[in-house]
Amino acid sequence: MAKLKSASPYIVMALVSVPFLFLYAWLIMNSFSKHVSFGLIPEELTLENWRFLWSPIPWGLGRTSIWTVLLNTILYASGVAVLQALVCTLAAYALSRMEFRGRTLILGLQMLLRAFPGVLLLIGTFFVLLHLRLLYTIPGVVLARMSMEIPYGVWIMKGFFDGVPWDIEWAALVDGCSRFQAWRKILFPLVIPGLLAIGLFAFLAGWEDFIFAYILLPGQTQVLSVLIQGLIATEVMDYGLLAAMSLFYVTPAMIFFLIAQRALAKVTIAGVRP
Numbered sequence: 001m002a003k004l005k006s007a008s009p010y011i012v013m014a015l016v017s018v019p020f021l022f023l024y025a026w027l028i029m030n031s032f033s034k035h036v037s038f039g040l041i042p043e044e045l046t047l048e049n050w051r052f053l054w055s056p057i058p059w060g061l062g063r064t065s066i067w068t069v070l071l072n073t074i075l076y077a078s079g080v081a082v083l084q085a086l087v088c089t090l091a092a093y094a095l096s097r098m099e100f101r102g103r104t105l106i107l108g109l110q111m112l113l114r115a116f117p118g119v120l121l122l123i124g125t126f127f128v129l130l131h132l133r134l135l136y137t138i139p140g141v142v143l144a145r146m147s148m149e150i151p152y153g154v155w156i157m158k159g160f161f162d163g164v165p166w167d168i169e170w171a172a173l174v175d176g177c178s179r180f181q182a183w184r185k186i187l188f189p190l191v192i193p194g195l196l197a198i199g200l201f202a203f204l205a206g207w208e209d210f211i212f213a214y215i216l217l218p219g220q221t222q223v224l225s226v227l228i229q230g231l232i233a234t235e236v237m238d239y240g241l242l243a244a245m246s247l248f249y250v251t252p253a254m255i256f257f258l259i260a261q262r263a264l265a266k267v268t269i270a271g272v273r274p
Contacts, residue, residue: 027243027246027247028247030049030239030240030243031049031050031240031243031244031246031247032045032046032047032049032050032244033045033046033049033240034046034048034240035240046240048240049238049240049241049243049244050244051241052066052241052244052245052248053066053248057227064222064227066227066245066248069222069223069224069227070224072138072222072223073207073223073224073225074252075138076138076141076142076145076206076207076209076213076223077202077203077204077205077206077207078203078206079138079139079142079146079206080142080145080146080149080202080203080205080206081199081200081202081203081206082199083142083143083146084146084149084150084153084198084199084202085153085195085198085199085202087146087150087153088150088153088154088156088157088198089157089188089191089195091150091154091157092153092154092155092156092157092158092160092161093157093161093183093187095107095154095158096158096161096162097161097169107158110150110151110154110155111151111155113150113151118145118148118211118212119211121148122211122212122215125144125147125212125216126215126216129141129143129144129216135216136216136217136218137217138217140216141212141213141216141217142206144212144216145205145206145209145212146202146206148205149198149201149202149205152198152201153198153201153202156194156197156198157191157194157195157198159194160190160191160193160194161187161191164187164190164191168186168187168190169182169186169187172185172186196260197260199260200256200257200260203256204253204256204257207252207253208225208253209223209225210225210226210229213225213226214226214229224245224248224249225249227245228242228245228246228249231245
């Protein structure tokens with residue numbers, strides 16, 4: 001009975017995972033199948049569905065290369081991750097280590113901003129980027145998407161900085177380090193797991209984003225999510241091509257997640273590393 005009780009969480013996780021595993025298996029099989037099948041055994045194997053790897057893809061009135069779109073997606077997601085990690089680390093350090101007027105208000109506003117979906121701010125974001133002359137550019141949409149992830153990242157990083165004892169930083173200041181030197185040489189190495197965690201979340205948010213990229217990027221500078229939506233919107237849908245491209249879309253994100261999962265395992269509510 002005790003063994004069954006200890007194994008029950010794993011049983012529940014396995015049962016919940018079965019539908020998702022079935023869907024991924026179906027996606028893989030149909031990406032190599034000449035005809036769409038509702039089973040897991042393809043009727044006839046073919047590589048025709050993967051032709052987008054070596055041939056241009058029809059897009060609007062012209063054609064586009066999957067590798068150009070992949071590069072745009074990597075630049076977009078990586079830009080969101082790098083900028084968010086930098087901004088959240090500096091902001092969290094200030095909120096954790098410095099006393100200033102309005103500090104409590106800023107912390108409360110961080111959670112309030114997180115409560116609003118980013119799509120509600122899309123019109124305002126559009127006009128802000130237009131005024132800054134960053135509309136329809138990858139840097140502009142990176143800034144817009146990154147700003148939506150800042151509140152969550154600041155709270156995570158603040159927890160990590162709160163978990164570092166004051167004595168360590170105080171000893172560095174006594175030895176002659178400036179505030180910035182103490183942050184860079186002493187505190188920064190101790191909060192790297194949190195930095196990797198928010199970078200991972202930001203990268204995945206940028207990778208899977210659709211609405212910001214669809215609205216704020218022009219037609220010739222597309223990312224994978226918008227390209228797949230374009231395939232769905234066609235009158236005659238090629239399900240084999242859609243399955244192959246969807247698998248191509250999720251694979252890099254899954255690989256990146258598996259590589260960085262150790263950093264996620266070290267994230268706790270308090271930010272203290274085990």
